[in-house]
Amino acid sequence: MKFSIAFYVHHHGSGHFTRVAQILNKLKGFDITLLGSNLQPFAHLLPDDVHVIHLPMDTRSSEDLHFQNGNHVDVLHYAPLNIKGISDRVSIMTAFFQQKQPLLLIVDVSVEVTLLARLAGVPTIVMRQHGLREDLPHLMAYQSAELLLAPFSRSISPKSAQWIIDKTTYVGGFSRFSKENNHAEKHRHVAIMVGSGGTSIDAVFVEHLSNACPDFCFYVIGKINGECKELPNIEFCGHLDEPKTILDLCSVVIGNTGHNTVMEMASLQKRFIGIPESRPFEEQLDKANAISSVSGVQIVLPQSLYDTDWHFILNELETDAPNWDGIISEKALDNASAAIRAVGEKLFQ
Incomplete structure:
Protein backbone atom coordinates (compact mmCIF):
# COMPACT_ATOMS: atom_id res chain seq x y z
CA MET A 1 0.00 0.00 0.00
CA SER A 175 27.02 16.03 4.83
CA ARG A 176 26.51 18.09 1.67
CA PHE A 177 30.26 17.91 0.92
CA SER A 178 32.47 15.21 -0.51
CA LYS A 179 36.13 14.80 0.36
CA GLU A 180 37.16 15.41 -3.24
CA ASN A 181 39.50 18.41 -3.16
CA ASN A 182 40.38 20.13 -6.40
CA HIS A 183 42.54 22.73 -4.70
CA ALA A 184 45.70 22.19 -2.68
CA GLU A 185 45.47 23.38 0.92
CA LYS A 186 47.43 26.51 1.66
CA HIS A 187 49.67 26.67 4.71
CA ARG A 188 48.44 29.16 7.36
CA HIS A 189 45.07 29.68 5.68
CA VAL A 190 42.18 29.30 8.13
CA ALA A 191 38.42 29.30 7.55
CA ILE A 192 36.12 30.60 10.27
CA MET A 193 32.57 29.25 9.94
CA VAL A 194 29.85 31.34 11.58
CA GLY A 195 26.52 29.56 12.00
CA SER A 196 23.03 31.00 12.30
CA GLY A 197 22.00 29.35 15.56
CA GLY A 198 23.90 31.66 17.92
CA THR A 199 27.67 31.80 18.38
CA SER A 200 30.44 33.44 20.37
CA ILE A 201 32.42 33.87 17.14
CA ASP A 202 31.84 37.58 16.59
CA ALA A 203 33.69 40.60 15.19
CA VAL A 204 35.58 41.14 18.47
CA PHE A 205 36.88 37.58 18.45
CA VAL A 206 37.87 37.78 14.77
CA GLU A 207 39.87 40.94 15.50
CA HIS A 208 41.50 39.14 18.45
CA LEU A 209 42.51 36.27 16.14
CA SER A 210 43.88 38.71 13.58
CA ASN A 211 46.09 40.41 16.17
CA ALA A 212 47.22 37.13 17.77
CA CYS A 213 48.11 35.48 14.44
CA PRO A 214 49.32 38.16 12.01
CA ASP A 215 51.08 35.58 9.83
CA PHE A 216 47.84 33.62 9.20
CA CYS A 217 45.13 34.45 6.64
CA PHE A 218 41.54 34.07 7.83
CA TYR A 219 38.37 33.69 5.74
CA VAL A 220 35.15 34.40 7.64
CA ILE A 221 32.18 32.50 6.19
CA GLY A 222 28.72 33.55 7.37
CA LYS A 223 27.03 36.55 8.91
CA ILE A 224 29.01 37.90 11.82
CA ASN A 225 27.76 40.04 14.70
CA GLY A 226 29.47 43.32 15.52
CA GLU A 227 31.41 45.92 13.59
CA CYS A 228 33.75 44.25 11.12
CA LYS A 229 36.92 46.30 10.85
CA GLU A 230 39.20 46.15 7.84
CA LEU A 231 42.07 43.93 8.87
CA PRO A 232 45.05 42.99 6.70
CA ASN A 233 44.74 39.22 7.19
CA ILE A 234 40.94 38.87 7.35
CA GLU A 235 38.56 38.38 4.42
CA PHE A 236 34.87 38.61 5.24
CA CYS A 237 33.10 36.36 2.74
CA GLY A 238 29.55 36.69 4.08
CA HIS A 239 26.99 33.94 3.51
CA LEU A 240 28.03 31.44 0.86
CA ASP A 241 25.69 28.81 -0.54
CA GLU A 242 28.78 26.95 -1.74
CA PRO A 243 31.67 27.51 0.72
CA LYS A 244 33.56 24.35 -0.27
CA THR A 245 36.09 26.15 -2.49
CA ILE A 246 37.31 28.22 0.44
CA LEU A 247 37.20 25.28 2.84
CA ASP A 248 39.28 23.21 0.43
CA LEU A 249 41.98 25.89 0.39
CA CYS A 250 42.25 26.18 4.16
CA SER A 251 44.45 23.95 6.28
CA VAL A 252 42.37 24.52 9.43
CA VAL A 253 38.71 25.36 10.09
CA ILE A 254 37.36 27.09 13.21
CA GLY A 255 33.66 26.67 13.95
CA ASN A 256 31.04 25.57 16.41
CA THR A 257 30.30 21.91 17.14
CA GLY A 258 26.79 21.80 15.72
CA HIS A 259 25.89 18.57 13.95
CA ASN A 260 26.21 19.72 10.34
CA THR A 261 29.48 21.57 10.86
CA VAL A 262 31.05 18.53 12.50
CA MET A 263 29.83 16.21 9.73
CA GLU A 264 31.12 18.62 7.07
CA MET A 265 34.56 18.68 8.68
CA ALA A 266 34.56 14.89 8.78
CA SER A 267 33.49 14.68 5.13
CA LEU A 268 36.28 17.04 4.09
CA GLN A 269 38.86 15.44 6.43
CA LYS A 270 39.69 18.85 7.90
CA ARG A 271 41.73 19.91 10.89
CA PHE A 272 39.11 21.46 13.11
CA ILE A 273 38.99 23.72 16.15
CA GLY A 274 35.54 23.21 17.64
CA ILE A 275 33.88 25.74 19.91
CA PRO A 276 30.85 24.16 21.63
CA GLU A 277 28.16 26.80 22.19
CA SER A 278 25.48 26.76 24.84
CA ARG A 279 22.50 24.77 23.53
CA PRO A 280 19.54 23.01 25.12
CA PHE A 281 20.56 19.71 26.70
CA GLU A 282 24.27 20.52 26.17
CA GLU A 283 24.09 19.20 22.62
CA GLN A 284 27.20 20.90 21.25
CA LEU A 285 29.29 20.13 24.33
CA ASP A 286 28.33 16.46 24.10
CA LYS A 287 29.25 16.36 20.41
CA ALA A 288 32.54 18.14 21.16
CA ASN A 289 33.38 15.48 23.75
CA ALA A 290 32.47 12.74 21.27
CA ILE A 291 34.98 14.00 18.67
CA SER A 292 37.67 15.26 21.05
CA SER A 293 39.86 12.20 20.49
CA VAL A 294 39.80 12.54 16.68
CA SER A 295 43.26 13.25 15.27
CA GLY A 296 43.40 16.85 14.02
CA VAL A 297 40.62 18.10 16.31
CA GLN A 298 41.00 20.60 19.14
CA ILE A 299 38.17 21.79 21.39
CA VAL A 300 38.19 25.32 22.83
CA LEU A 301 35.41 26.33 25.22
CA PRO A 302 33.73 29.72 24.65
CA GLN A 303 34.93 30.97 28.04
CA SER A 304 38.52 30.28 26.96
CA LEU A 305 38.47 32.12 23.63
CA TYR A 306 40.55 35.03 24.87
CA ASP A 307 42.84 32.95 27.10
CA THR A 308 43.91 30.50 24.39
CA ASP A 309 47.28 30.85 22.67
CA TRP A 310 45.84 30.79 19.16
CA HIS A 311 49.17 31.15 17.40
CA PHE A 312 50.49 28.09 19.21
CA ILE A 313 47.36 25.98 18.72
CA LEU A 314 47.12 26.77 14.99
CA ASN A 315 50.79 26.00 14.40
CA GLU A 316 50.52 22.74 16.33
CA LEU A 317 47.34 21.68 14.55
CA GLU A 318 48.86 22.21 11.12
CA THR A 319 51.40 19.49 11.92
CA ASP A 320 48.62 16.95 12.73
CA ALA A 321 47.18 14.66 10.07
CA PRO A 322 43.39 14.71 10.45
CA ASN A 323 41.74 11.31 10.72
CA TRP A 324 37.94 11.23 10.83
CA ASP A 325 37.73 7.55 9.85
CA GLY A 326 34.50 5.87 10.93
CA ILE A 327 32.51 9.09 11.32
CA ILE A 328 31.18 9.39 7.77
CA SER A 329 29.47 6.64 5.78
Whole structure:
Protein backbone atom coordinates (compact mmCIF):
# COMPACT_ATOMS: atom_id res chain seq x y z
CA MET A 1 0.00 0.00 0.00
CA LYS A 2 1.37 3.40 -0.92
CA PHE A 3 1.88 5.89 1.88
CA SER A 4 2.81 9.56 2.17
CA ILE A 5 5.85 10.88 4.02
CA ALA A 6 6.15 14.14 5.93
CA PHE A 7 9.08 15.77 7.70
CA TYR A 8 8.71 18.20 10.58
CA VAL A 9 11.73 20.52 10.74
CA HIS A 10 12.67 22.52 13.82
CA HIS A 11 13.33 26.20 13.12
CA HIS A 12 16.48 26.73 15.25
CA GLY A 13 19.31 27.50 12.83
CA SER A 14 19.55 25.86 9.42
CA GLY A 15 20.96 22.48 10.44
CA HIS A 16 17.70 20.55 10.73
CA PHE A 17 16.58 21.69 7.28
CA THR A 18 19.94 20.85 5.69
CA ARG A 19 19.86 17.35 7.15
CA VAL A 20 16.28 16.64 6.12
CA ALA A 21 16.77 18.01 2.60
CA GLN A 22 19.54 15.50 1.97
CA ILE A 23 17.44 12.57 3.19
CA LEU A 24 14.27 13.41 1.28
CA ASN A 25 16.24 13.63 -1.97
CA LYS A 26 16.76 9.86 -1.60
CA LEU A 27 13.05 9.14 -1.18
CA LYS A 28 11.94 9.06 -4.79
CA GLY A 29 8.40 8.10 -5.73
CA PHE A 30 6.74 9.34 -2.54
CA ASP A 31 4.30 12.16 -1.88
CA ILE A 32 6.51 14.23 0.47
CA THR A 33 5.59 17.26 2.58
CA LEU A 34 7.85 19.45 4.68
CA LEU A 35 6.34 21.20 7.71
CA GLY A 36 8.05 23.89 9.75
CA SER A 37 8.42 27.55 10.64
CA ASN A 38 10.82 30.02 9.02
CA LEU A 39 11.30 27.77 5.99
CA GLN A 40 11.07 30.62 3.45
CA PRO A 41 14.86 31.18 3.18
CA PHE A 42 15.43 27.51 2.34
CA ALA A 43 12.35 26.42 0.36
CA HIS A 44 14.01 27.18 -3.00
CA LEU A 45 16.60 24.48 -2.27
CA LEU A 46 13.95 21.74 -2.31
CA PRO A 47 12.88 19.67 -5.32
CA ASP A 48 9.79 21.07 -7.04
CA ASP A 49 7.70 18.02 -6.17
CA VAL A 50 8.10 18.50 -2.38
CA HIS A 51 5.14 20.24 -0.77
CA VAL A 52 5.89 22.84 1.92
CA ILE A 53 3.54 23.84 4.75
CA HIS A 54 4.70 27.02 6.45
CA LEU A 55 3.68 26.84 10.10
CA PRO A 56 3.30 29.96 12.26
CA MET A 57 5.91 30.44 14.97
CA ASP A 58 5.10 29.01 18.39
CA THR A 59 6.47 32.00 20.30
CA ARG A 60 4.66 34.92 21.90
CA SER A 61 3.59 37.82 19.68
CA SER A 62 2.13 41.25 20.43
CA GLU A 63 -1.35 39.80 19.80
CA ASP A 64 -1.04 37.31 22.65
CA LEU A 65 -2.47 39.54 25.37
CA HIS A 66 -3.21 36.69 27.79
CA PHE A 67 0.12 34.88 27.48
CA GLN A 68 1.20 32.84 30.51
CA ASN A 69 3.98 30.34 31.02
CA GLY A 70 1.46 28.18 32.86
CA ASN A 71 2.21 25.44 35.35
CA HIS A 72 5.16 23.15 34.75
CA VAL A 73 4.34 19.98 32.80
CA ASP A 74 6.84 17.19 33.37
CA VAL A 75 6.14 15.46 30.07
CA LEU A 76 6.59 18.55 27.83
CA HIS A 77 9.52 20.87 27.14
CA TYR A 78 7.50 23.80 25.84
CA ALA A 79 3.84 24.35 26.63
CA PRO A 80 3.00 28.03 27.34
CA LEU A 81 -0.61 29.17 27.41
CA ASN A 82 -2.64 31.52 25.21
CA ILE A 83 -0.30 31.76 22.20
CA LYS A 84 -2.27 31.97 18.97
CA GLY A 85 0.65 30.66 16.92
CA ILE A 86 0.62 27.40 18.88
CA SER A 87 -3.11 26.77 18.49
CA ASP A 88 -2.90 27.69 14.78
CA ARG A 89 0.01 25.38 14.06
CA VAL A 90 -1.64 22.50 15.96
CA SER A 91 -4.81 23.04 13.92
CA ILE A 92 -2.83 23.07 10.66
CA MET A 93 -0.87 19.94 11.54
CA THR A 94 -3.84 17.88 12.75
CA ALA A 95 -5.84 18.83 9.64
CA PHE A 96 -2.87 17.72 7.52
CA PHE A 97 -2.61 14.45 9.47
CA GLN A 98 -6.27 13.74 8.75
CA GLN A 99 -5.99 14.54 5.04
CA LYS A 100 -2.82 12.59 4.29
CA GLN A 101 -3.59 9.12 5.59
CA PRO A 102 -1.75 6.79 5.43
CA LEU A 103 1.14 8.96 6.60
CA LEU A 104 4.57 8.46 8.17
CA LEU A 105 6.05 11.51 9.93
CA ILE A 106 9.78 12.00 10.50
CA VAL A 107 10.39 14.52 13.29
CA ASP A 108 13.62 16.57 13.36
CA VAL A 109 13.05 17.53 16.15
CA SER A 110 10.26 18.23 18.65
CA VAL A 111 8.91 16.26 21.57
CA GLU A 112 5.60 18.10 21.33
CA VAL A 113 5.09 17.42 17.61
CA THR A 114 6.04 13.77 18.11
CA LEU A 115 3.47 13.34 20.85
CA LEU A 116 0.83 15.32 18.93
CA ALA A 117 1.27 12.99 15.97
CA ARG A 118 0.97 9.92 18.19
CA LEU A 119 -2.22 11.28 19.76
CA ALA A 120 -3.56 11.85 16.23
CA GLY A 121 -2.73 8.23 15.37
CA VAL A 122 0.17 9.09 13.04
CA PRO A 123 3.32 6.92 13.32
CA THR A 124 6.61 8.73 13.69
CA ILE A 125 10.34 8.31 13.25
CA VAL A 126 12.34 10.57 15.57
CA MET A 127 15.82 11.87 14.80
CA ARG A 128 18.39 11.31 17.54
CA GLN A 129 20.67 14.12 18.66
CA HIS A 130 23.62 14.45 20.98
CA GLY A 131 23.17 15.90 24.44
CA LEU A 132 21.55 14.94 27.72
CA ARG A 133 18.27 13.57 26.40
CA GLU A 134 17.01 11.04 28.89
CA ASP A 135 14.66 13.45 30.61
CA LEU A 136 10.98 12.46 30.74
CA PRO A 137 9.82 14.38 27.63
CA HIS A 138 12.52 12.85 25.44
CA LEU A 139 11.83 9.39 26.83
CA MET A 140 8.12 9.78 26.08
CA ALA A 141 8.87 10.86 22.51
CA TYR A 142 11.32 8.00 22.03
CA GLN A 143 8.81 5.51 23.41
CA SER A 144 6.02 6.76 21.13
CA ALA A 145 8.15 6.59 17.96
CA GLU A 146 8.25 3.55 15.69
CA LEU A 147 11.99 4.04 15.14
CA LEU A 148 14.82 6.32 16.24
CA LEU A 149 17.12 7.46 13.44
CA ALA A 150 20.68 8.56 14.26
CA PRO A 151 22.39 10.64 11.53
CA PHE A 152 25.79 9.66 12.91
CA SER A 153 27.84 6.55 13.51
CA ARG A 154 27.54 4.38 16.60
CA SER A 155 31.19 5.25 17.41
CA ILE A 156 30.23 8.79 18.46
CA SER A 157 26.79 7.98 19.84
CA PRO A 158 25.80 9.64 23.12
CA LYS A 159 25.44 7.43 26.16
CA SER A 160 21.92 6.04 26.27
CA ALA A 161 19.75 3.42 27.92
CA GLN A 162 19.95 0.05 26.19
CA TRP A 163 16.34 0.17 24.95
CA ILE A 164 17.09 3.48 23.20
CA ILE A 165 20.18 1.97 21.55
CA ASP A 166 18.16 -1.08 20.48
CA LYS A 167 15.48 1.13 18.95
CA THR A 168 18.01 3.26 17.02
CA THR A 169 19.20 2.79 13.47
CA TYR A 170 22.66 4.37 13.17
CA VAL A 171 22.89 5.34 9.50
CA GLY A 172 26.34 6.93 9.75
CA GLY A 173 27.41 10.51 9.27
CA PHE A 174 26.76 12.48 6.08
CA SER A 175 27.02 16.03 4.83
CA ARG A 176 26.51 18.09 1.67
CA PHE A 177 30.26 17.91 0.92
CA SER A 178 32.47 15.21 -0.51
CA LYS A 179 36.13 14.80 0.36
CA GLU A 180 37.16 15.41 -3.24
CA ASN A 181 39.50 18.41 -3.16
CA ASN A 182 40.38 20.13 -6.40
CA HIS A 183 42.54 22.73 -4.70
CA ALA A 184 45.70 22.19 -2.68
CA GLU A 185 45.47 23.38 0.92
CA LYS A 186 47.43 26.51 1.66
CA HIS A 187 49.67 26.67 4.71
CA ARG A 188 48.44 29.16 7.36
CA HIS A 189 45.07 29.68 5.68
CA VAL A 190 42.18 29.30 8.13
CA ALA A 191 38.42 29.30 7.55
CA ILE A 192 36.12 30.60 10.27
CA MET A 193 32.57 29.25 9.94
CA VAL A 194 29.85 31.34 11.58
CA GLY A 195 26.52 29.56 12.00
CA SER A 196 23.03 31.00 12.30
CA GLY A 197 22.00 29.35 15.56
CA GLY A 198 23.90 31.66 17.92
CA THR A 199 27.67 31.80 18.38
CA SER A 200 30.44 33.44 20.37
CA ILE A 201 32.42 33.87 17.14
CA ASP A 202 31.84 37.58 16.59
CA ALA A 203 33.69 40.60 15.19
CA VAL A 204 35.58 41.14 18.47
CA PHE A 205 36.88 37.58 18.45
CA VAL A 206 37.87 37.78 14.77
CA GLU A 207 39.87 40.94 15.50
CA HIS A 208 41.50 39.14 18.45
CA LEU A 209 42.51 36.27 16.14
CA SER A 210 43.88 38.71 13.58
CA ASN A 211 46.09 40.41 16.17
CA ALA A 212 47.22 37.13 17.77
CA CYS A 213 48.11 35.48 14.44
CA PRO A 214 49.32 38.16 12.01
CA ASP A 215 51.08 35.58 9.83
CA PHE A 216 47.84 33.62 9.20
CA CYS A 217 45.13 34.45 6.64
CA PHE A 218 41.54 34.07 7.83
CA TYR A 219 38.37 33.69 5.74
CA VAL A 220 35.15 34.40 7.64
CA ILE A 221 32.18 32.50 6.19
CA GLY A 222 28.72 33.55 7.37
CA LYS A 223 27.03 36.55 8.91
CA ILE A 224 29.01 37.90 11.82
CA ASN A 225 27.76 40.04 14.70
CA GLY A 226 29.47 43.32 15.52
CA GLU A 227 31.41 45.92 13.59
CA CYS A 228 33.75 44.25 11.12
CA LYS A 229 36.92 46.30 10.85
CA GLU A 230 39.20 46.15 7.84
CA LEU A 231 42.07 43.93 8.87
CA PRO A 232 45.05 42.99 6.70
CA ASN A 233 44.74 39.22 7.19
CA ILE A 234 40.94 38.87 7.35
CA GLU A 235 38.56 38.38 4.42
CA PHE A 236 34.87 38.61 5.24
CA CYS A 237 33.10 36.36 2.74
CA GLY A 238 29.55 36.69 4.08
CA HIS A 239 26.99 33.94 3.51
CA LEU A 240 28.03 31.44 0.86
CA ASP A 241 25.69 28.81 -0.54
CA GLU A 242 28.78 26.95 -1.74
CA PRO A 243 31.67 27.51 0.72
CA LYS A 244 33.56 24.35 -0.27
CA THR A 245 36.09 26.15 -2.49
CA ILE A 246 37.31 28.22 0.44
CA LEU A 247 37.20 25.28 2.84
CA ASP A 248 39.28 23.21 0.43
CA LEU A 249 41.98 25.89 0.39
CA CYS A 250 42.25 26.18 4.16
CA SER A 251 44.45 23.95 6.28
CA VAL A 252 42.37 24.52 9.43
CA VAL A 253 38.71 25.36 10.09
CA ILE A 254 37.36 27.09 13.21
CA GLY A 255 33.66 26.67 13.95
CA ASN A 256 31.04 25.57 16.41
CA THR A 257 30.30 21.91 17.14
CA GLY A 258 26.79 21.80 15.72
CA HIS A 259 25.89 18.57 13.95
CA ASN A 260 26.21 19.72 10.34
CA THR A 261 29.48 21.57 10.86
CA VAL A 262 31.05 18.53 12.50
CA MET A 263 29.83 16.21 9.73
CA GLU A 264 31.12 18.62 7.07
CA MET A 265 34.56 18.68 8.68
CA ALA A 266 34.56 14.89 8.78
CA SER A 267 33.49 14.68 5.13
CA LEU A 268 36.28 17.04 4.09
CA GLN A 269 38.86 15.44 6.43
CA LYS A 270 39.69 18.85 7.90
CA ARG A 271 41.73 19.91 10.89
CA PHE A 272 39.11 21.46 13.11
CA ILE A 273 38.99 23.72 16.15
CA GLY A 274 35.54 23.21 17.64
CA ILE A 275 33.88 25.74 19.91
CA PRO A 276 30.85 24.16 21.63
CA GLU A 277 28.16 26.80 22.19
CA SER A 278 25.48 26.76 24.84
CA ARG A 279 22.50 24.77 23.53
CA PRO A 280 19.54 23.01 25.12
CA PHE A 281 20.56 19.71 26.70
CA GLU A 282 24.27 20.52 26.17
CA GLU A 283 24.09 19.20 22.62
CA GLN A 284 27.20 20.90 21.25
CA LEU A 285 29.29 20.13 24.33
CA ASP A 286 28.33 16.46 24.10
CA LYS A 287 29.25 16.36 20.41
CA ALA A 288 32.54 18.14 21.16
CA ASN A 289 33.38 15.48 23.75
CA ALA A 290 32.47 12.74 21.27
CA ILE A 291 34.98 14.00 18.67
CA SER A 292 37.67 15.26 21.05
CA SER A 293 39.86 12.20 20.49
CA VAL A 294 39.80 12.54 16.68
CA SER A 295 43.26 13.25 15.27
CA GLY A 296 43.40 16.85 14.02
CA VAL A 297 40.62 18.10 16.31
CA GLN A 298 41.00 20.60 19.14
CA ILE A 299 38.17 21.79 21.39
CA VAL A 300 38.19 25.32 22.83
CA LEU A 301 35.41 26.33 25.22
CA PRO A 302 33.73 29.72 24.65
CA GLN A 303 34.93 30.97 28.04
CA SER A 304 38.52 30.28 26.96
CA LEU A 305 38.47 32.12 23.63
CA TYR A 306 40.55 35.03 24.87
CA ASP A 307 42.84 32.95 27.10
CA THR A 308 43.91 30.50 24.39
CA ASP A 309 47.28 30.85 22.67
CA TRP A 310 45.84 30.79 19.16
CA HIS A 311 49.17 31.15 17.40
CA PHE A 312 50.49 28.09 19.21
CA ILE A 313 47.36 25.98 18.72
CA LEU A 314 47.12 26.77 14.99
CA ASN A 315 50.79 26.00 14.40
CA GLU A 316 50.52 22.74 16.33
CA LEU A 317 47.34 21.68 14.55
CA GLU A 318 48.86 22.21 11.12
CA THR A 319 51.40 19.49 11.92
CA ASP A 320 48.62 16.95 12.73
CA ALA A 321 47.18 14.66 10.07
CA PRO A 322 43.39 14.71 10.45
CA ASN A 323 41.74 11.31 10.72
CA TRP A 324 37.94 11.23 10.83
CA ASP A 325 37.73 7.55 9.85
CA GLY A 326 34.50 5.87 10.93
CA ILE A 327 32.51 9.09 11.32
CA ILE A 328 31.18 9.39 7.77
CA SER A 329 29.47 6.64 5.78
CA GLU A 330 29.11 6.83 2.01
CA LYS A 331 25.92 4.79 2.39
CA ALA A 332 24.41 6.97 5.16
CA LEU A 333 21.67 8.58 3.05
CA ASP A 334 20.79 5.26 1.44
CA ASN A 335 20.66 3.72 4.93
CA ALA A 336 18.33 6.49 6.15
CA SER A 337 16.07 6.14 3.12
CA ALA A 338 15.94 2.35 3.51
CA ALA A 339 15.07 2.62 7.20
CA ILE A 340 12.21 5.03 6.49
CA ARG A 341 10.85 2.84 3.69
CA ALA A 342 11.06 -0.26 5.87
CA VAL A 343 9.00 1.34 8.66
CA GLY A 344 6.36 2.51 6.21
CA GLU A 345 6.15 -0.86 4.47
CA LYS A 346 5.83 -2.65 7.80
CA LEU A 347 3.04 -0.34 8.96
CA PHE A 348 1.11 -0.07 5.71
CA GLN A 349 1.66 -3.42 3.97
